Amino acid sequence: MIALDANGADAGPATVAEGGRLAGGGVLLFGPAAALGADAVDAPEAIGAGEEPARAVRNRPGASIVQAARAVGDGRAQALVSAGPTGAALAASVLNVKRLRGVHRPAIAALVPVPGHPTLLLDAGANAEVRPEHLVQFGHMGAAFMSAVHAVERPRVALLSMGEEAAKGTPDVVEAHARLANGTLNFVGNVEGGDLTCGAADVVVTDGFTGNVALKVMEGTAKTVVGAVRDAVRSSAVSSLGGLLIRRRVGALREQLDPNAVGGAILLGLRAPVVVAHGASSAEGVANAVRLARRAVDERMVERTAAALEAGGAMRSVPAASVASRHE
Amino acid sequence: MIALDANGADAGPATVAEGGRLAGGGVLLFGPAAALGADAVDAPEAIGAGEEPARAVRNRPGASIVQAARAVGDGRAQALVSAGPTGAALAASVLNVKRLRGVHRPAIAALVPVPGHPTLLLDAGANAEVRPEHLVQFGHMGAAFMSAVHAVERPRVALLSMGEEAAKGTPDVVEAHARLANGTLNFVGNVEGGDLTCGAADVVVTDGFTGNVALKVMEGTAKTVVGAVRDAVRSSAVSSLGGLLIRRRVGALREQLDPNAVGGAILLGLRAPVVVAHGASSAEGVANAVRLARRAVDERMVERTAAALEAGGAMRSVPAASVASRHE
Numbered sequence: 001m002i003a004l005d006a007n008g009a010d011a012g013p014a015t016v017a018e019g020g021r022l023a024g025g026g027v028l029l030f031g032p033a034a035a036l037g038a039d040a041v042d043a044p045e046a047i048g049a050g051e052e053p054a055r056a057v058r059n060r061p062g063a064s065i066v067q068a069a070r071a072v073g074d075g076r077a078q079a080l081v082s083a084g085p086t087g088a089a090l091a092a093s094v095l096n097v098k099r100l101r102g103v104h105r106p107a108i109a110a111l112v113p114v115p116g117h118p119t120l121l122l123d124a125g126a127n128a129e130v131r132p133e134h135l136v137q138f139g140h141m142g143a144a145f146m147s148a149v150h151a152v153e154r155p156r157v158a159l160l161s162m163g164e165e166a167a168k169g170t171p172d173v174v175e176a177h178a179r180l181a182n183g184t185l186n187f188v189g190n191v192e193g194g195d196l197t198c199g200a201a202d203v204v205v206t207d208g209f210t211g212n213v214a215l216k217v218m219e220g221t222a223k224t225v226v227g228a229v230r231d232a233v234r235s236s237a238v239s240s241l242g243g244l245l246i247r248r249r250v251g252a253l254r255e256q257l258d259p260n261a262v263g264g265a266i267l268l269g270l271r272a273p274v275v276v277a278h279g280a281s282s283a284e285g286v287a288n289a290v291r292l293a294r295r296a297v298d299e300r301m302v303e304r305t306a307a308a309l310e311a312g313g314a315m316r317s318v319p320a321a322s323v324a325s326r327h328e
Numbered sequence: 329m330i331a332l333d334a335n336g337a338d339a340g341p342a343t344v345a346e347g348g349r350l351a352g353g354g355v356l357l358f359g360p361a362a363a364l365g366a367d368a369v370d371a372p373e374a375i376g377a378g379e380e381p382a383r384a385v386r387n388r389p390g391a392s393i394v395q396a397a398r399a400v401g402d403g404r405a406q407a408l409v410s411a412g413p414t415g416a417a418l419a420a421s422v423l424n425v426k427r428l429r430g431v432h433r434p435a436i437a438a439l440v441p442v443p444g445h446p447t448l449l450l451d452a453g454a455n456a457e458v459r460p461e462h463l464v465q466f467g468h469m470g471a472a473f474m475s476a477v478h479a480v481e482r483p484r485v486a487l488l489s490m491g492e493e494a495a496k497g498t499p500d501v502v503e504a505h506a507r508l509a510n511g512t513l514n515f516v517g518n519v520e521g522g523d524l525t526c527g528a529a530d531v532v533v534t535d536g537f538t539g540n541v542a543l544k545v546m547e548g549t550a551k552t553v554v555g556a557v558r559d560a561v562r563s564s565a566v567s568s569l570g571g572l573l574i575r576r577r578v579g580a581l582r583e584q585l586d587p588n589a590v591g592g593a594i595l596l597g598l599r600a601p602v603v604v605a606h607g608a609s610s611a612e613g614v615a616n617a618v619r620l621a622r623r624a625v626d627e628r629m630v631e632r633t634a635a636a637l638e639a640g641g642a643m644r645s646v647p648a649a650s651v652a653s654r655h656e
Contacts, residue, residue, distance in 0.1 A: 170456045209501075225549070
């Protein structure tokens with residue numbers, strides 16, 4: 001069962017519910033019953049993008065994202081999907097789904113939408129500042145996702161830096177490089193920003209500040225360039241047939257670069273898969289996110305992450321009492 | 329007079345020399361006299377991209393970039409242009425051109441090659457880690473450049489972050505936001521990665537790690553998207569005339585996005601303008617870099633930077649002895 005937060009999508013709760021149906025059901029829907037009918041657990045309250053996520057999640061236990069995360073926490077569902085704000089989904093998940101044992105910090109992972117070269121970038125914004133041991137864990141979390149969900153064997157893990165040499169970057173990045181090079185992952189070294197869109201690695205690890213900027217630069221540049229091409233085609237004196245064909249090709253390219261096609265961001269390092277679909281998702285976008293979450297459950301992504309962290313000696317060492325507690 | 333390092337360009341010293349001629353002369357050329365003739369100060373030795381810049385510059389006083397920087401330091405030339413490695417140009421400049429009084433750290437600035445919206449991004453890689461006061465100085469340095477060289481009145485200065493709210497980002501970014509908001513610059517607040525290519529600001533300030541990644545992501549994404557469009561056009565069954573027109577348009581777009589057209593990176597915070605042309609520069613690319621350096625001299629960019637730093641209370645406070653020394 002997948003817990004599905006019906007609030008938050010720009011297109012409204014009915015579109016999210018439709019996405020759940022398109023994905024083949026097996027969905028526990030949280031949203032306004034007035035609009036969605038008896039199939040939904042009534043949760044009309046939504047957390048907005050402008051709210052401080054941690055506070056909103058604590059103060060509003062009835063909000064749909066909080067109820068949906070709680071359903072995962074208490075075992076009624078095995079994964080969570082939302083098209084609402086990423087910050088709220090992350091805060092609700094940390095509180096209710098909880099961190100995976102031994103994980104320092106959950107991360108936001110994004111599949112870079114470049115045709116033919118799926119590259120997972122993390123952290124894409126959960127942690128503005130990270131330590132080297134966090135970056136190492138991100139590597140394990142990302143590799144387990146690509147291996148479980150995208151069937152990539154021994155995913156190539158790279159570290160985002162200012163140059164390919166091991167000594168390039170901040171002291172924390174240099175230290176992370178050394179740890180990754182001596183670890184159990186298939187570490188291929190540093191990559192630069194330009195390598196993100198050329199398939200140089202399957203997983204690219206960075207801090208949440210750099211990752212957030214990189215992802216948004218990529219989206220912004222793709223939009224600007226595709227827009228300029230459309231303008232060029234439109235103003236060209238091409239025959240109407242030729243122009244039509246080109247416009248179709250450019251349109252197809254735009255769809256390949258569309259975040260909707262990818263299925264959204266994935267929160268990693270939690271005790272269950274959490275997928276955050278783009279706010280602008282169509283019903284098909286939501287359905288893709290639900291399918292992604294289901295695949296992560298079926299392929300035991302979380303268990304594989306835990307095993308990889310343990311085998312790689314990358315677990316957070318914590319006092320025994322804290323390990324035993326569900327409320328660490 | 330502009331000191332021009334003839335080594336370092338992929339196309340060789342003769343192409344760089346040709347660039348100097350195209351820019352209208354007034355150039356003091358440093359390179360292999362065997363290839364360039366009597367017009368050049370003989371400096372066959374080049375510092376390669378693989379060398380550690382600071383050490384190479386210290387150990388090889390005869391290298392062309394070091395000789396050229398020394399010519400600026402001792403007043404034989406008023407600005408420096410090189411198509412060699414940025415690191416070597418920066419190290420040679422810090423040693424011989426020297427930091428502008430009151431500047432913490434020079435920065436690498438890059439003009440984002442988006443048609444119609446010239447946006448200066450700095451630091452693009454000189455300083456992997458920065459403090460808030462460095463970011464404030466980068467704002468002044470970038471604004472003085474855009475105002476002097478690109479005739480932008482009261483340039484809009486923005487801070488690159490993970491969100492538009494003042495509280496978003498690392499603690500250092502949040503602190504820099506507060507200082508910039510209370511300063512003398514035309515500060516327009518935080519921008520996100522997607523705003524870099526849409527003309528939201530004239531100057532975007534960030535640390536060298538993030539700036540380097542952002543710039544390379546932009547170049548890589550533009551290349552990937554333009555390549556995909558070309559493939560689409562090629563495989564389209566458009567009439568040969570229509571296809572030719574589209575190819576011309578896409579070619580023109582690629583040229584607009586070409587680093588050559590911009591004239592290279594600019595090192596700011598030094599006692600003279602230093603321009604680093606792209607290694608792949610053509611003669612015309614080198615000529616653009618020389619023209620840019622000349623404009624910075626003519627428009628008194630360095631003096632305006634010093635005045636802005638002083639007026640904005642953004643000078644580094646240093647012991648009197650250190651200020652007096654040319655070897656600080």
